[in-house]
Amino acid sequence: MESVSLPTLRRLPKYLMLLQSLEQQRVIYVSTTLIAHELGIEAIQVRKDLEVTGVVGKPKVGFVVSDLIQGIIRFLNWDNRREAFLIGVGALGSAILGYQGFREFGLDIIAGFDNDPRKIGKTIHGIEILDIAKLGNLIERMKVRLAVLTVPAAFAPEIAGIMIFSGIKAIWNFAPCHIKAREGVVIENVSLSQSLGVLTHRLSKMEQNYSEVI
Amino acid sequence: MESVSLPTLRRLPKYLMLLQSLEQQRVIYVSTTLIAHELGIEAIQVRKDLEVTGVVGKPKVGFVVSDLIQGIIRFLNWDNRREAFLIGVGALGSAILGYQGFREFGLDIIAGFDNDPRKIGKTIHGIEILDIAKLGNLIERMKVRLAVLTVPAAFAPEIAGIMIFSGIKAIWNFAPCHIKAREGVVIENVSLSQSLGVLTHRLSKMEQNYSEVI
């Protein structure tokens, strides 16, 4: 049950993006030195991270680009597409529905849910919007395991509860509130304010430092 | 130049959200024990994290909720609103333009930019969309420091280069590609695939474990 560290897990998609762009440029072999330089990190860290995929390289030559790509995709389970529901078809929800790119990452959104009668029954980016009242029932019947949660924060915990009760095993939560994990359910909280906080704090710190110099 | 750790910086907005909801419930004092329990982490970690804000608590009583809120907001520099440009008014860009909530976090998007003639000149959620050809010039003239980058990955590095050349000091990058930081510029890469990778890997791992038990 050796668990992979969160930082490593987070870096793997970055390597994948780079590797895919290298593959497009018909690059066959790549060294950890090059990957590291390209992403501005240390080569030894790249080597340690890639170790988890089980892909082995050749001394002097490096890794076969396509092997690494396959290895990372398999490791993240992006080769198995999963059906998912998206709940809350607001601005952000619609944007996610419209972004086809997530299919590449194993995410296949098959329906949207909302409580707004003007939205229910409509189709957005080819995906039908259903009544949120039917959510629990449909999760059970269709055995959907994955949910994208893009409702306002005030509704998020309640809806999460309903979904978990109905059999949802993983929630990708975009609502600006923390949803507690429980046994047997995986929650990934995407906090944009978190990310913005890092940015604004560092920017102000940097500006302070510059003015100190003067 | 004591620098705050990234994990701490990331947790601060979580505390803030919780504290604000407590304030709405007219709660005056809060202990780190309660915060920790509410967010599913350790009390000692909360205490250590809150230390960076400089806010002090009272033994036995805890912290004054409103003091902590002010402390975190000040620390993240969310009390100083900053003018920002958003580049790339696609689905995600529009969603971000439409979300008023970021004003609360010091982000004031004053204009959008795109290269699509059908979008240029229009107004989305009250914000005017301008020609991307004018981007560099306007950054200089208006002395804008912050940019939200929501263009397709292929254009991101080039546009980032233009922006930095024109004087942008912080980029909140949503494009699915890594933009390298350079001296004097803060980059925060929001990688949704990263987040999705953590979720899908853990979900598949969990399912494996369950089937092992059987």
Added chain:
DNA sequence: TAGATTGTTAATCGATTAACAATC
């Protein structure tokens, strides 16, 4: 071959956690 790169083992560094005196 010579030299670059891998993979592994050990050392370092930093974040988290534990312990406990101070305090209201």
Added chain:
DNA sequence: TAGATTGTTAATCGATTAACAATC
């Protein structure tokens, strides 16, 4: 007062980095 909570110092844990033999 008694007991809960803070704030600080020390211990632990885990991730990153360094060192180096193996290898093509």
